[in-house]
Amino acid sequence: MDWTWFHKLASPPHFYRIAGRLAPGLGWPALVLILAGLYGGLVFAPADFQQGDGFRILYVHAPSAWLSMFIYAMMAIAAGIGLIWRMKLAHAVAIAAAPIGAWFTFLALATGSLWGKPMWGTWWVWDARLTSELILLFLYLGFLALHASIDDTQRADRAAAVLALVGIVNLPIIHYSVYWWNTLHQGSTITKLGRPSITLDMLWPLLVMLVGFTLFFGAVLTRRVQAEVLRRERNAAWLRAELAR
Amino acid sequence: MTPRRKRMFAVAAILAGVGAAALLARLAFEENLLFFFSPTQILAGEAPADRKFRVGGLVSPGSLQRAPGSLEVRFVVTDNQHSIPVRYAGLLPDLFSEGKGVVAHGRLDGQGGFIAEEVLAKHDENYMPPEVAESLKARDQPGGAG
Numbered sequence: 001m002d003w004t005w006f007h008k009l010a011s012p013p014h015f016y017r018i019a020g021r022l023a024p025g026l027g028w029p030a031l032v033l034i035l036a037g038l039y040g041g042l043v044f045a046p047a048d049f050q051q052g053d054g055f056r057i058l059y060v061h062a063p064s065a066w067l068s069m070f071i072y073a074m075m076a077i078a079a080g081i082g083l084i085w086r087m088k089l090a091h092a093v094a095i096a097a098a099p100i101g102a103w104f105t106f107l108a109l110a111t112g113s114l115w116g117k118p119m120w121g122t123w124w125v126w127d128a129r130l131t132s133e134l135i136l137l138f139l140y141l142g143f144l145a146l147h148a149s150i151d152d153t154q155r156a157d158r159a160a161a162v163l164a165l166v167g168i169v170n171l172p173i174i175h176y177s178v179y180w181w182n183t184l185h186q187g188s189t190i191t192k193l194g195r196p197s198i199t200l201d202m203l204w205p206l207l208v209m210l211v212g213f214t215l216f217f218g219a220v221l222t223r224r225v226q227a228e229v230l231r232r233e234r235n236a237a238w239l240r241a242e243l244a245r
Numbered sequence: 246m247t248p249r250r251k252r253m254f255a256v257a258a259i260l261a262g263v264g265a266a267a268l269l270a271r272l273a274f275e276e277n278l279l280f281f282f283s284p285t286q287i288l289a290g291e292a293p294a295d296r297k298f299r300v301g302g303l304v305s306p307g308s309l310q311r312a313p314g315s316l317e318v319r320f321v322v323t324d325n326q327h328s329i330p331v332r333y334a335g336l337l338p339d340l341f342s343e344g345k346g347v348v349a350h351g352r353l354d355g356q357g358g359f360i361a362e363e364v365l366a367k368h369d370e371n372y373m374p375p376e377v378a379e380s381l382k383a384r385d386q387p388g389g390a391g
Contacts, residue, residue, distance in 0.1 A: 049378035050340060050368055058372070084252045121338030121365045127280040165256060169263040173271075180271065182280045182301055184348055186370040198372040 010087050012229050013238040019222040019229075027219035033212030040205030048202075057115045059205060062189075063213035065108040068136060069171055071101030071217060075143075076168040079161035089225075091157035092232060094164060095147055096224035100217060102140035109133060120184060128177035129185035132170060139167040153232065281348050284327040292353070300329060300359055301348040301367065309343050322347060322359070333361040340366035 008014050041059035048055040075097040082090035112130070113123045124130065143160050150156035178187045189197050190206070198206070233239050246254075281301030282292040292298050300322055308321035308330075317334045320343075331349055341347060346367035351360045373381075 046374035048372050049375040050345075051372075055372055080256050083256055084249060086249075086252075119338070119340050119366060119368060121341075122363075125280070125365070162259065165259050166263050168260070169267045173267065182283070184280055184365060184367055186368055189370045189372065197370050199374060199377055201374070202372050 010085075010089050012089055012092075012233050012236070013242065015089055016226055016229050016239075016242065019226045023219050023222040023226075026215045026222065030212050030215035030219055033208050033215065037205045037209035037212050040208060045202045045205055051119055054115070054118055057111050059209050061108060061111040061115060062206060063209045064104045064111060065133070066210060067213055067217055068101060068105035068108050068133070069174060070214070071097050071104060072136060072139070072164075073168065073171060075101060076164045079164040082157060083161045083165075088157075088232065089229070091161065092228040093221070093225055094161065095144075095157070096228045097221055098140055098144050098147075100220055100224070102137060102144070104213075104217075105133065105137040105140060109137065125184050127183040127185060128181040129174065129183045132174045132177050136167075136170055136174060139163075139170060143167070283324040284322055284329040285324055287329055287353070287359075288327050294353055294355075297350060297352045297362075299348050299350045300331070300361075301346070302328070304341070304343045304345060304347050306343045320347075322349065329357070329359050331359045331361050331364075333364050335362075335364070337364055338366040340368055 009018070037059065041056055045056070047053050075094045078090045078094040078097070081087055082094060109130075112133075116125075117123050143163050146163055147156045147160040150159055175188075177183060178185055190203070230239070281299035284300065284302055286292060287300060292300075302322040302324045305321035305323040305328055308319075310319045312318070315334070316336065317332070318337065319330065319332050321328045321330050323329075331351075332354075333349065333351075341364065346369065348365045348367050349359065349361035350363040350365075354360050
């Protein structure tokens, strides 16, 4: 297999240019999909037989929860690549992704809490799903804090990367918590084998929102990686040439 | 072994190590991480008799009784194998209804019943419009409650 594209992608000047072109290509479709998904979820989708209109917070809650885990997996893989292949750009991707992941984790917890009060009767319970998601937030914050506490960027990258790799064990725990233990949180609606437990007119806005949120993350990530590359390569000759163009 | 291969093994070792640790922790915490006990577990004596815990299951259809003029309610929580009567005085969540999931926090009264201090509704992962729910109900009715 030809790995030239991969090595090319790892070169900061090359990536900087690609990211500049990629960001609007991800951002505009994200905006369109999120608007369409919101309209579909808030207007087109019928009210639920049990929860009435209250279930509509699902259209923000589920994509946020999905991204909180997807971003962590991506961050940990980038950190692992950075550790093994000593690829500086991979570390830049990991550190650029972490705050976005932390915010989506916070959003998942906050919307879940707002949803829990009217439906379950409580803002918060210490069941396995909610607790493991809270631990995910602490993992993100720990990753950022550890990275910020070491002045030398290279050493900070490596130390934080190890923490990111250790934390990846939390992802299957979050996903399977509702099956392994009795929890107040219900089981998965769409990310399971077989038919989704949701009717089609309620499902499509959710899928649109999932794709829209993910593209939004891609757009923000490419911009953040660009900024991170600027910070790290501030003395490089290619950057001076790039900015002078 | 090249340095890169060494690092690869180090990363694999980290993943294997935390994976094994998590697996052991999961086995060790099997019981402690239970958010609630089912009526079957309680009748088998697995729930603590001397301190508070949660019981979870379905509200048995037809079992809900309200005391007139007060907030006191009585209902039966079942897991379709065993059931336990619950007493509670307080506000019930909106989703609380017969045949639906419920988690009650409280203690055993020593006479085979449960005194709840907090009642939470547990809903399932199914979402559908009311019409679909109605037609599913109508389809399931002839065969008896599932």
